[in-house]
Structure formats: C-alpha cells, structure tokens
Amino acid sequence: MSSNRLSRSKVPMRRVVWQVLAALIVIGVFSWLIGNAQANLGARNVASGFGFLQREAGLPIAEHLIPYTPADSYLRALVVGMLNTLWVAFWGIVLATILGTVIGVARLSKNWLLAKLMSAYVEFFRDLPLLLQLFLWYALLQGLPPVRQAIHPIAGVYLSNRGLSFPVLDWQTAHSWTLLAFILGLIATVISAKRATRKSLDDGRQRATWPTAVLLMAVMPATVVITLGAPFALDMPSPQSFNIRGGVTVSPEFFALLFGLVIYNAAFIAEIVRSGIQSVSHGQIEASRALGLKSSNTLKWIVFPQALRVIVPPLTSQYLNLAKQSSLAVAIGYQDIVSIATTAMNQNGQAVELVAIIMGVYLTISLSISALMNHYNARIALVER
Template identity: 55%
Template sequence: MNFRALLWQIVVVAIVVGIAAWLWSNTVHNLSVRRISTGFAFLGREAGMPIIDTWLPYSPRDTYLWAFVVGVVNTLRVAVIGVVLATILGTLVGISRLSSNWLLSRLSLVYVEVLRDIPLLLQLLFWYVLMQGLPPARGAWKPINGVFLSNRGLIVPSLPLDGGQAWVIGTALLGLVAFYFLRCDLLARQVRDGHPRRIWPYGILFVIAAPALLSWWLGVAWTPTMPVLRGFNFAGGWTFAPEYFALLIALVTYTSAFIAEIVRSGIQAVPKGQWDAAVALGLRRGFVLRQIVLPQALRVIIPPMTSQYLNLTKNSSLAVAIGYQDIVSVANTTLNQTGQAIESIALIMAVFLTISLGISLFMNWYNAHIALVER
C-alpha cells in the first residue's frame, strides 16, 4: 500500500513538472517568434514615470527598479496602517454589537451590514469622489489648529526625522520590544512562585526614560513643522494625498466590518460561565472583558483575523482605480512602457506573495504563542 501511494505521488509530481516545462517552453517560443526580449535587464533603465505621492525620494530619472521599490513602499503604507486601524475600529464595533445599550448595538449592526454588503470598489470610488468634492486649499476645513482638510488631501503638522530623531525613535522601539519580553518573563515567574512583581517601572525605564535621556544627550529638537498656505497649496507638514486618504478609509471601514463580526463571535464563543463567575467575584465588566474574556477569545479570533489582514493587503491593489501609485500601478505603467508583461506581472505576484507569507508567518507564530498548553 505504501509503494502504491509513493508511485502515485511520483506520477502526480511528474505530470505537474511536465505541464510546467511545456508552458515555459511554449512561452519562450512564442516570445522569440514575436521578437520580444525577456529578462529583468529593463530594471536598470531610466523609468521616466512620475510618482507624486511617496515617502521615498524619487524622480523620473531614477531606474525602474527604484520605481518598483517606491511602489512597494506605497503598498506597505496602505497595508500596515490599514491593518492597525481596521483592527482597532473592528474591535470597537464588535464589542459594541454586544452592548446592552440598544441604540449602540443597533448602530453597530447597521454599520456591519451596510459596509459588508456594498462592494469595496464602489466604496472606494465613493470616498474618492467625496474627497474631490472638498473645498480648495484656500477654503480648507480646519478642524483643529495645524490640521487642514481640502481637495489636496489631509495636511497635518510634521516632526523632523533627521539622524537624531531616528535614533531616539529606534531606541523607543527597542525598549518596547525589551519590555514585552521582560513582561512575559516576569509573568511566568509570578505563575511559578506566586509572588507578584511590578512591571510598570521597567516600561517607564525602557520606553520613556531611555529615549528621553538619549534625546537630551543628542540635543534633538522636537519642534513640529506647521503647514502654511502658500498660493494654491500648502507648504510644510505631512500631506496625505486624496487618493491615499480615500483608499485608506475605504479599506479600513470595509475590513473593520468583517473584523467586527469576528470579534463578536469570538467573545460569544467564551462560555457564559466565565462572565458569571467574574461578576460573582465583584469584578467590573470592563476588567472582565479585557483580562478574562478577550484573552480566551483571541484563540478563536486570530485565525479568521489573519484572513482579513491578507484580504486588506491584496485589496489595496484596487488603488489603480483612483490613481494611487502602488506596486500594481507602477507595474502597469512599466508594462506599457517596456512591453515586459511577464516580468512585470511576476514582480507583482512576488511582492504580494512575500507580504502575504510574512503576515501569515507572524500571525501563525502569535496564534501558537497564545495557544493553551496541555499539561
């Protein structure tokens, strides 16, 4: 029986390899007949395409390779920030769905049902048209001091990020990581010996005191740059273009509706006896939700939440519909200019595959980290 199973596996693998070899040979033959060059040598040529909204320095004289890097960063700008905001908003809406307040729970229900039933592309176009309908720069809305909202996008004050600031921020991030692992170790010790240990002094030391001391030693200035209206546009500050802002809002609101249902079902999966026991001990409902129910619900929430993170990342490719230049838009422009269709599409696939695998690996690690350990 084992020999037969092994034989069938060899046959299946041989068939797959044969089909792949035939497709490759056929593709190379057709490309040579049409005198279409192959390879990635075009990445070293001058791109000649403008990319307006980017965090990296770029000019049309840069290479196609650097244009692809800029496109990848633009995609990550949407994916990373979108995942964080969608998680926060979806969690709040999901908890509100279970609220005893009738109005709050019904509003959350309407939010979830409406946004889940409208195609994402329509929502994206709606937000983009809405952004285009905002007043011009001279008549921009100013909800708070230094923040402007107009058809130029969202303009907010910016902080200088030179060498000194980067070192301080890096120190704070490293301190946050060190505090996380130290907290896990102290909690494990408390479980073993039953002696409580104070954790907050280490948080103040690693996350606040160490970066503040480094900032003072380096003489880093943290004076924000306020945006100022000059002519028909703003100077200074950070500008979130209308295309980026519309894409981010659409992805966050759409994905948060699905995350809300995941959070709601995860909380309801925790036995009601957990609530009853905690309330009988006199614990507040907010404390019970944070410290007892949600940690148990995470084991149900994390797997489907991973799928939503992947969906948000892949749905960011709809940016091409409103002109936001992510990796898909840059690759499409490259394809039209060079004719390297296979290579451009292969780069898109490689980028999204890498991002998706990275998200999956991280979420699988986290899911295994919080899993119940059988004794």
C-alpha cells in the same frame, strides 16, 4: 497474514510514486507554458527577460517613501510601488483591527441603541462592493474646496482637494536615537514584566512593574534627548496659491484607499470579534462576576484570551483579503505595485515579466502575513497534556 502485511507495506511506496508523478506533471505543464510564451514572444520580436529592470523608467511617481526621480530604473520604480502597497496594507490592517474590535465589542453592548447602530454599520458596509466605496470616498475628497479655501478645523491642519495636511516633527538624527532608546526600553519592559509575572505565579507575591517601565520607557529616552539636544520644532504646513508647503500632506488617493479599506474590512473583523467573544462560555463570565471583577477586567483577562483562539484563524484570512484588496488602488490613481507595473507594461511590453513580479510581490506579502499569524496562533493555542 503475510499478504496483508505485504499489501500494507506497498501503500507508502504507491503514495510516493503518485506524488512524484504529480510533481513531474506540474513541472512539465509549467515548462510547456514558459516555452510556449517564449516562442510566441520571439515570433513577435518581443524581448523577454528581466534586463529591462535596469533601464531608465521615465515614470513620474507622486508618492514615494524612498527618494525617486523619473531618471531612475524600472527596478527602483517597482520597489517604490511595492513599498506604497506595503504602507497602505500595514496601516489598513492596524486601523481596521482597532475599529473592528471596537465595533465587535459594541455589538454585544447592553445599550440597545449602540448595539443596533453597530449592527447597521456592519450590514451596510459589508454588503456594498469595496470598489464602489472607494469611488465614493474619492469623489467626496475631490469635492473638497481648493487650497485657498481649505478647511482649517484646528491650528496647523488643512483639508482640501489636495488632501489632508498636518504638522510633523522636524526630524533629526537625535530623534532617531531617542526612538531607538524608546524601542529598546519597550522590549526590555516587556521581558521584565514577563519575568515578574512568572515569579509571581511561583511564589504568590505581587511585584510592581511600573518603576521599571518608567525608567526604561521614559527616563532613558529623556536622557538621550537631553544629552543629544533633540529639538521639538514642528514643521507647520503653509497654504500657497495652488499647493501646501511644509508639514505632511496625505494625498486624496491614499486617504480614500486607506479609508475605504479600513471601513470595509472593519465590518468583517467586527463579526469575527463578536463570534469569538460569544464562543466563550457564559459560565466563565458569571464566575468572574462572582469574584467581583469589573466588566472591563472580565473582558480583558477572561474573555479575550480565550476568544483569541477562535478569532485569529479567520482574522488571518481577513488580513490576507485586505492586503490583496489594496490592488484596487489602480482604480482611483494611487500608485501601488499594480499601477506602476501596468504603466511600465504599456511602455515596454514586458507583460509576462511584470505580471510575474506582481504575483511574486503579493505572494510574498500573503505568505509573510500567514507566517506571522500562524506563529501567533501557535503561541496562544491550548497545549494538550
């Protein structure tokens, strides 16, 4: 008996020893790789380190969310590329989620034609390589007429080989305060609605939340608009000889990349949503019908809350795939972090450092998405008693 207890007590110690040895081996391998890279770079008289980030980039970037000129540093150029990557990944996740959810629900429709069309969509776009789809959408956009013959479907909207141009609000400081008031009102409305729901569950009395929502999300921003005098003038696009001035123009590169990411990933998200809905017991749907609930309310209050527990884990993986797939932007000329870092690499030869920066950016994006989705998954998970 004593020998068995002694052997069992040594098991945790052996585990710690093996873990320490494994960590030392990993550290040793990385140290050797770094030292070998530095020795090879030194033998070829290639400077190493991140000091080059402060030098002038001389790199033109067509699309940037923050002010940028070629006279700025490599660091600012890489920040611009990172923001471009985050911008397309954010809108790709939002739009692909909306489209994929709609298609996933439509696949289960009782309408035979609608269900078959959505099934064909999923099978067609899921089986085509994403890079091929990006080339297709980009080629179609490049085939649009020039600015002088731009397609003009509605007032203020122009579609040409320069991209999609549309009006935008002439943004001023008063609009920023109005937006802040709306966001604060939205947060306060959500908190108020949760409290009202909690009280209703305690005493069984229904409480109307719409007066509070109107006050916080409509009256309060309207008061800010009236007080600060925020104008609602639109900056309208105006076609010129070779370009369009005014408004906002979405470049063909960004449009093709975003459209391709959304169309492709929506097919996978649709399957995730469909499988999640089908995982809910059919008996619960029949029970909701027996209670007189409409199909829309059944889907909203019965099916989706339970299906989310099945949907969220694979959906997280699909979001990670979409974020990493945005690196294919380099193939169609959209200047994301990979494109800008590759150009900088050709200019100064700092390949190791720039590849490390690219890896760090995508690692940070992936870990952030995973952390947010895991937090949400923990909130909706069933709590065992």
